Amino acid sequence: MKPSDDLRTVSLMVDYLFGRGVSRALPTSGFQLYHSRRSGRVKLVNLDGRIFATVKPNGSMALSVYGATVLSKSPKFRENCVRVSDDAVPFVKGGKSVFCRFVIQAGKNIQPKGEVAVTDVRGRILGVGMAVLSGSVMRQFKHGVAVKVRAGLPA
Numbered sequence: 001m002k003p004s005d006d007l008r009t010v011s012l013m014v015d016y017l018f019g020r021g022v023s024r025a026l027p028t029s030g031f032q033l034y035h036s037r038r039s040g041r042v043k044l045v046n047l048d049g050r051i052f053a054t055v056k057p058n059g060s061m062a063l064s065v066y067g068a069t070v071l072s073k074s075p076k077f078r079e080n081c082v083r084v085s086d087d088a089v090p091f092v093k094g095g096k097s098v099f100c101r102f103v104i105q106a107g108k109n110i111q112p113k114g115e116v117a118v119t120d121v122r123g124r125i126l127g128v129g130m131a132v133l134s135g136s137v138m139r140q141f142k143h144g145v146a147v148k149v150r151a152g153l154p155a
Helices: 003-018 065-071 075-080 086-093
Strands: 031-035 042-047 050-055 061-063 081-084 103-106 115-119 125-131 145-152
Touching: 003 031, 003 042, 003 061, 003 075, 042 065, 050 065, 061 065, 061 115, 065 125, 075 081, 075 115, 081 086, 086 125, 086 145, 115 145
Parallel strands: 081 115
Antiparallel strands: 031 042, 042 050, 050 061, 081 103, 115 125, 125 145
């Protein structure tokens, strides 16, 4: 594939999963896609030699912290983010789950089992993971897990 085809493929995937227009935050070059030898589908997306995201068998993307940081430049990506209080910051950085009582704000695009980025009160990316609840319900609950964090910000 040509590099322009790689960018188009990643742009389509990002817009489909995180909302139309989020792909405008992507750089125009530096993407490299790795395909499965057996099926030919995309398995891994690198940007400038760093892992941007892995592609799950169902077609969704599991963002890396680096990938979420790149996409966070888009205001529309904030609808896929969970903002937590300062009390939860060290735990999220350590890869621990986010509990509902620490959620300050949750985006409207968040669905259960959807990919989310966890941010601090200033909007900086702390980690990435999978939502357990929808964004509208996270603020209503005071107990239970809101996000299962897969990766926290490296120390």
